[in-house]
Amino acid sequence: MSLWSRIRNTLSPASYESGIREELDFHLEMDRRNGHDAREARIRLGNPTRIEEQVRDVRIATWLESWLLDLRLGARMLIKYPGLALAGGVGMAVAVALAAGGYGVMTNDFLSPHLPFPNSDRLVSIELWDSAGRVPERRILHDYQSWRDNLKSFEWIAAFRTLHSNLIAPGARPESVRVAAMTASGFQVAGVQPLMGRFLKPEDERAGSPSVIVIGESVWRNRFAGDPGILGRTVQLGATRHEIVGVMPEGFAFPVNDRFWVPLRAAALPADSLTGPDLMVFGRLAPGATIESAQAELTAAIARAALELPRTYARLQPRVTPYPLAFVGMSGPDDTTAALSPQALFISLMVLVCLNVAILVYARTATRNEELGLRTALGAGRRRIVGQLFLEAFVLSFLAALGGIAIAALALRQVASATLSLAADLPFWISFRLSPATILYAVALSVLAAAIIGIVPALQATRRRLQGFRLRGAGGMRLGKTWTILIVAQVTCAVALLPPAVSGAWNDLQDGIAGTGFAAQRFLSAELSMDAGRFADRQTELLRRVEADPQVSGVTFSLTIPGDERDARIEAEAGSGPVETKFNRVDLNFFEVFHVPSLAGRGFESGDDAPEASAVIVNQPLAQALFGGNALGRRIRYTTGGPAPLNGEPGRWYRIVGIVRDFPTGVSPGMRGTNLKLYHAAAPGQLNPAMLAIRMRGGAPGAFASRLVDIGQSVDPGLNLRKIRGLDEALRSEQWISRLTAAVFIAITLSVLILSSAGIYALMSFTVSQRRKEIGIRMALGADWKRIVGGIFSRALMQLAAGAALGLALAIVAQHASGGVLIGENANIVLPLVTLTVVAVGLLAALGPARRSLRIDPREALSEE
Amino acid sequence: MPKPDNLQGALELLTLKVLRRGPNHGYAIAASIQQMSDDVLRVEAGSLYPALHRMTEEGLLKSEWRRSEVGRRARFYQLTAAGRRKLEADEQKWNTVSAAVARVLAAAGNL
Numbered sequence: 001m002s003l004w005s006r007i008r009n010t011l012s013p014a015s016y017e018s019g020i021r022e023e024l025d026f027h028l029e030m031d032r033r034n035g036h037d038a039r040e041a042r043i044r045l046g047n048p049t050r051i052e053e054q055v056r057d058v059r060i061a062t063w064l065e066s067w068l069l070d071l072r073l074g075a076r077m078l079i080k081y082p083g084l085a086l087a088g089g090v091g092m093a094v095a096v097a098l099a100a101g102g103y104g105v106m107t108n109d110f111l112s113p114h115l116p117f118p119n120s121d122r123l124v125s126i127e128l129w130d131s132a133g134r135v136p137e138r139r140i141l142h143d144y145q146s147w148r149d150n151l152k153s154f155e156w157i158a159a160f161r162t163l164h165s166n167l168i169a170p171g172a173r174p175e176s177v178r179v180a181a182m183t184a185s186g187f188q189v190a191g192v193q194p195l196m197g198r199f200l201k202p203e204d205e206r207a208g209s210p211s212v213i214v215i216g217e218s219v220w221r222n223r224f225a226g227d228p229g230i231l232g233r234t235v236q237l238g239a240t241r242h243e244i245v246g247v248m249p250e251g252f253a254f255p256v257n258d259r260f261w262v263p264l265r266a267a268a269l270p271a272d273s274l275t276g277p278d279l280m281v282f283g284r285l286a287p288g289a290t291i292e293s294a295q296a297e298l299t300a301a302i303a304r305a306a307l308e309l310p311r312t313y314a315r316l317q318p319r320v321t322p323y324p325l326a327f328v329g330m331s332g333p334d335d336t337t338a339a340l341s342p343q344a345l346f347i348s349l350m351v352l353v354c355l356n357v358a359i360l361v362y363a364r365t366a367t368r369n370e371e372l373g374l375r376t377a378l379g380a381g382r383r384r385i386v387g388q389l390f391l392e393a394f395v396l397s398f399l400a401a402l403g404g405i406a407i408a409a410l411a412l413r414q415v416a417s418a419t420l421s422l423a424a425d426l427p428f429w430i431s432f433r434l435s436p437a438t439i440l441y442a443v444a445l446s447v448l449a450a451a452i453i454g455i456v457p458a459l460q461a462t463r464r465r466l467q468g469f470r471l472r473g474a475g476g477m478r479l480g481k482t483w484t485i486l487i488v489a490q491v492t493c494a495v496a497l498l499p500p501a502v503s504g505a506w507n508d509l510q511d512g513i514a515g516t517g518f519a520a521q522r523f524l525s526a527e528l529s530m531d532a533g534r535f536a537d538r539q540t541e542l543l544r545r546v547e548a549d550p551q552v553s554g555v556t557f558s559l560t561i562p563g564d565e566r567d568a569r570i571e572a573e574a575g576s577g578p579v580e581t582k583f584n585r586v587d588l589n590f591f592e593v594f595h596v597p598s599l600a601g602r603g604f605e606s607g608d609d610a611p612e613a614s615a616v617i618v619n620q621p622l623a624q625a626l627f628g629g630n631a632l633g634r635r636i637r638y639t640t641g642g643p644a645p646l647n648g649e650p651g652r653w654y655r656i657v658g659i660v661r662d663f664p665t666g667v668s669p670g671m672r673g674t675n676l677k678l679y680h681a682a683a684p685g686q687l688n689p690a691m692l693a694i695r696m697r698g699g700a701p702g703a704f705a706s707r708l709v710d711i712g713q714s715v716d717p718g719l720n721l722r723k724i725r726g727l728d729e730a731l732r733s734e735q736w737i738s739r740l741t742a743a744v745f746i747a748i749t750l751s752v753l754i755l756s757s758a759g760i761y762a763l764m765s766f767t768v769s770q771r772r773k774e775i776g777i778r779m780a781l782g783a784d785w786k787r788i789v790g791g792i793f794s795r796a797l798m799q800l801a802a803g804a805a806l807g808l809a810l811a812i813v814a815q816h817a818s819g820g821v822l823i824g825e826n827a828n829i830v831l832p833l834v835t836l837t838v839v840a841v842g843l844l845a846a847l848g849p850a851r852r853s854l855r856i857d858p859r860e861a862l863s864e865e
Numbered sequence: 866m867p868k869p870d871n872l873q874g875a876l877e878l879l880t881l882k883v884l885r886r887g888p889n890h891g892y893a894i895a896a897s898i899q900q901m902s903d904d905v906l907r908v909e910a911g912s913l914y915p916a917l918h919r920m921t922e923e924g925l926l927k928s929e930w931r932r933s934e935v936g937r938r939a940r941f942y943q944l945t946a947a948g949r950r951k952l953e954a955d956e957q958k959w960n961t962v963s964a965a966v967a968r969v970l971a972a973a974g975n976l
Contacts, residue, residue: 019940020914023891026939027910030892033935046911058915062922376950384924384947 020055024048070388074395081364087758088357089400091751092449095350096404096442098744101411102346104438106339110328113429116251118191119284124291125326126157126281126298129333131315136331138278142271143305147281148185150301153294154283158186160255160264161277163531164689164720165237166713167260169223173706174713176722178424179237180258181265189284190254196220197231197246204263213242216259217250237262238531238718253428255282256327273305273312282323295320327427349748350445352493354397354452356755359486361393362457363762386458393454394446401446408442409434411740418736484799487763491803491838494756496810498749498834503823505745506830512739516563516731517666518594523727524701525561526708529689529720536685538716543684545711546694551704554695556593558682559585561691563668563731565677572626573635573653579625580674585682591617591660593695601632601658608657608681615681617658622676631656636678654680667738668731693727701726756838757845764796764849775853776861789850796846804835876908876916878959881944881952884926888943890933891917917942925951 024045031041045051078085108114117123126147128137144159151157160182166174180186187199195217204212213235224230234241242262253259269276285294298318306313325331330339365372372385416432530538539557546555560566565584571577587593588604599620608615616636623631635653662675682690696704705724712719723730768775775788811831815823823830883889883897894917895908920926925948933939944952 020918022938023914023940024910026890026933026937027892029937030935034896044910046909051911051914054911054915055918058919059922062919066923376947382947 020052021048024051066384066387067391070391071395073388074392077364077392078396078399083758084357084360084364084762085396087754088353088360088396088453089403091353091356091755092350092397092400092446093403093407094747094751095346095353096401096445096449097407097411098748099343099346099350099445100401100404100434100438100442101408102342103441104408104434105412105415105432106343108435108438109430109432110330110339111325111336112322113324115324115429116192117254121322122155122285123189123323124154124283124285124294124320125323125331126283127319127321127326127331128302128316129319131317136326137274137316138280139274139276140279140281141266141269141276142273144279144281145266145271146305147298147301151294151297153286153289153297155286156185156188157281157283158183158189159266159279159281160186161279162256162258163262164527164529164722165260165531166717166720168236168238168717173709174717176720177237177260178258179260179262180255181262182255183264183266186255186261186282189282190252191284192249192252192254194246195249197244199246199248200261200263205265205267207265207267209263211240211242212245212263213237214246214248214261215244216248216252219259220247235260236717238720239716255280257424257426257428273309280326282326291320291322324427324429328430347445350449351452352490352497353751353755354449355486356490356759357396357449357453358456359490359759360762361389361453362460363766365389365457365460386455389458390450390454394450397446397449397453398443400449401442405434405439405442408438411743414736414740418740421733487759487799488803488806490756490759491800491842492807492810494752494838495804495807495835496814498752498838499811499815499823499827499830501745501749501752502834503826503830505742505749506826507824508738508742508745511667511671512735512742514667514735516668516728517664520664520728520731521726522696522701524692524694524696524704524708524724525727525730526692526694526705526721526724527689528557528692528712529722530716530718531720534716535688536683538719539684539690542712542715542719545715546692546708549704549707549711551697551699551707552694553697554589554593555692556587556590557684557687557690557692558587558590559687559691561668561693561727561730562594563664563666564670567673568678569639570626570636570678571639573637574627576626577636578639579622579676581622581676581678582670582674583678583680585680585687587684588681590679593693594663596660596663599659599661601656603658604679604681609683609686611686613681614652614654615657616654617660617679618656619660619662619675619677621662622678623656623659625676631659633657664731666731667735669734692721753838753841757841760796760800760842761845761848763799764792764846765852767795768792768849768853771853772856772861775856776858779856780858785854788853792850792853793843793846796842800839800842804839807838808835874955874959876912877920878952878955879906879908880913880916880920881925881948881955884942884944884948885952888931888941890939890941892939894942920948924948 028038028041028045031044032038036044114120115123128140128143129135130137141159144157147154148157160180163179163181164176165179167177168174182200184200184202184204194214197214199214200212203209215230215235220226220230224233227233230244230247233244235244236242237260248261283294285291295318298320302313302316302318306316319331319333321331325335330336375385375388412432412434419426419432528539528542543555543557546552562584565582568581568583569578570581571579586604588606588609590596591598591603600623601617604615604617607613618631618636620629623629626636627634633655635655637651637653660679662677665675684690694701694704694708702725708724709721712721771792778788779785808831811823811834815827815831820827879898880894883894883901889897891910891913895910895913898906898908917926917928921928921942924945926942927945928940928942930938931941933941
């Protein structure tokens with residue numbers, strides 16, 4: 001019965017049963033036509049309902065029996081060949097863990113998470129990207145207002161910015177909390193009703209209206225003990241008291257991960273094009289509109305704006321994307337493709353692993369020739385045999401998939417605990433958990449794996465058997481050319497693929513345990529921000545009071561912590577460049593506080609921090625790269641189309657006034673990028689937020705954290721200090737990623753090595769057992785054992801050598817083609833090391849079977865007929 | 866009258882043998898067995914149809930609906946390659962066993 005009709009019968013038993021009934025009716029009619037009257041014919045037929053039941057039972061029993069038998073056989077095979085089960089199982093588990101774990105996190109958390117809002121697929125983010133498409137332009141208050149009034153594709157459009165405010169309660173230390181300053185329409189976009197009271201209204205956005213706030217259910221329960229009379233009570237954020245007008249239901253954390261919502265008062269903000277604070281804009285598509293139609297309408301709107309203000313809008317492109325993408329850094333033009341490309345890699349790894357296992361299974365299947373022959377003689381069709389081998393393979397691949405899911409779950413738990421400190425800033429839908437869809441995907445992968453490792457060898461084996469599986473000459477049955485090619489290809493892949501993995505593991509392991517390269521453990525770092533005006537005064541006062549503290553030896557601030565500088569692209573006046581670089585904006589005393597020696601020129605002086613100042617300081621690698629070292633007095637500028645600091649307009653020239661030593665040189669979030677660095681001076685108030693770095697005289701910096709908060713409060717309750725932690729900790733906060741990738745590379749390396757050696761082992765074992773008789777005769781005739789072993793070894797050695805040579809050539813070509821990036825600078829060590837290891841492991845694997853050939857007793861071998 | 870379904874495997878063997886001559890429906894298979902055995906073996910519908918469906922399930926037979934000789938639609942069964950191999954194997958086995966049984970009976974009769 002064809003698979004299709006089998007599925008059809010299972011899915012629609014009614015039509016199948018009416019078929020049986022028709023068959024029995026026909027039987028009755030034939031009986032009548034042959035001279036039996038109706039009553040007689042019915043008696044002769046028997047009870048038709050019972051016959052129908054019997055037919056049904058027979059079908060189900062036959063079906064179940066064959067499946068159960070195959071599953072049992074599969075389980076027995078695992079026990080009988082533990083080496084194959086272990087090598088293949090571990091390899092597949094690693095591949096499934098990577099593919100399913102990667103897929104799960106990518107889809108559930110990043111690309112298409114489920115949002116708990118009505119018709120959440122209608123929610124979109126609306127962004128402007130610069131024409132190079134590399135960075136979003138977020139100063140879009142003006143544009144938001146114009147879109148809100150003019151666009152027809154959206155039922156609602158909303159905007160918000162994230163603030164960090166001090167939540168002040170009597171008798172408690174102020175706590176920095178995340179506050180969404182959102183337009184009232186944001187709640188309409190979400191479409192969720194409040195638990196109590198109301199959400200924000202457009203009137204709340206007007207200047208001069210009372211300060212109101214909506215809080216989340218968890219805040220109401222934990223901070224206000226679930227007070228039923230909560231509406232009308234107040235919350236103090238910074239210097240402002242807000243009246244609570246509503247409580248949102250449990251789990252509502254829209255738009256990102258928020259529990260406090262205040263109205264976005266746009267009127268108080270500058271509203272010219274590309275001014276004002278960074279905003280995120282999102283909306284709900286109008287009925288009938290699609291992302292594409294909304295994108296088209298917005299593109300036309302920006303094109304019209306570009307006619308009026310070409311300097312501002314010509315370089316900007318609007319992007320309408322599903323809501324979550326903009327919040328996980330996936331809304332760029334190529335981000336989705338980039339996010340899914342590792343998936344292609346993981347699946348190819350999976351296929352490679354499966355082909356390796358298929359080699360093992362084929363060698364095993366060939367030794368089971370007799371058993372399969374017997375089953376064929378007993379009436380099993382080719383499809384039946386292939387089905388059996390598929391199910392056997394499926395037992396292995398399914399167990400491997402379970403193992404892979406377990407590995408992925410463990411790894412994701414590691415990721416979740418490593419990101420715990422970030423959890424408050426991560427979008428609420430990111431959970432790093434395995435979803436049912438991911439588990440289904442893993443099971444689907446195991447079916448794919450079973451198809452490769454079961455069906456391919458089975459088709460090969462049954463085809464040969466149908467042609468007549470005769471012993472050929474003294475060598476007996478040999479593995480076909482296909483499989484020799486596969487073994488060579490497999491060694492080739494191992495030698496070609498392992499160097500990047502080994503080199504990656506080595507580099508990531510080093511990064512994962514490296515130090516920061518300077519005395520970061522003596523610094524406390526914190527993010528300082530303030531929503532209202534007078535920030536410059538307040539920051540200056542804060543810095544003065546912190547510096548005066550006896551525990552502190554110095555304090556400075558910068559745009560980003562050292563080591564986490566932002567990307568830019570610059571070119572030199574003389575025409576060299578453009579080069580990728582990093583930039584920071586720093587306090588005048590930045591280099592002194594961090595003890596970074598000046599190599600030439602001067603440090604920053606007062607006046608350098610004025611907005612129109614052009615003095616910049618570069619690090620020694622940048623001076624070397626652009627000017628061959630002699631950089632003092634030379635000029636650079638940011639290139640158009642590339643990322644640049646907010647005040648670093650493209651085209652404006654900056655003069656290099658000093659060169660400093662490269663810093664920091666150890667582990668940091670930005671260590672993988674370029675080490676060319678460029679510094680601008682910044683005055684208090686210019687950076688909001690600013691990163692503070694406080695150098696302690698002694699003792700743990702963490703002990704100063706609460707003192708810092710107290711000083712901040714005494715200066716101004718509106719000064720917000722958050723992410724207060726040791727600079728060492730801040731720099732190392734992403735080190736776990738390196739350790740995780742190192743673990744992934746090591747797992748890939750080991751599973752490829754194990755599988756490679758297992759493939760060679762299986763092939764050798766197979767050859768030796770097939771040639772028992774021949775070896776027996778030769779030994780009985782007094783042949784030299786060295787020649788026998790040599791003969792066996794030579795085949796393995798030839799395949800290994802061919803594979804190694806091909807793989808090495810591939811690796812070298814790839815290394816050159818990638819400009820040396822693929823394997824990195826260790827290529828001269830890694831390449832020969834990997835090649836020798838693969839060959840050595842292969843020879844070791846061949847050793848066991850070769851030794852076994854020596855133990856063959858000629859009398860036994862010859863009497864085995 | 867003895868029924869072939871009391872002898873394990875006999876009904877299956879006979880069915881395969883009858884279908885060797887070409888596709889046919891259940892009634893014709895039963896009639897053929899009865900006729901060829903000179904009315905000695907009578908196949909009951911309650912045994913025949915479950916057996917036909919089991920053999921179809923096992924891949925020994927395949928079935929399709931066709932117009933029958935009386936003009937009415939009937940399910941026709943046909944041997945598959947696996948069914949033909951099974952027939953050869955079973956026939957050989959049956960011959961060996963029945964010859965052996967005959968020898969034993971003959972020997973016992975001489976006691």
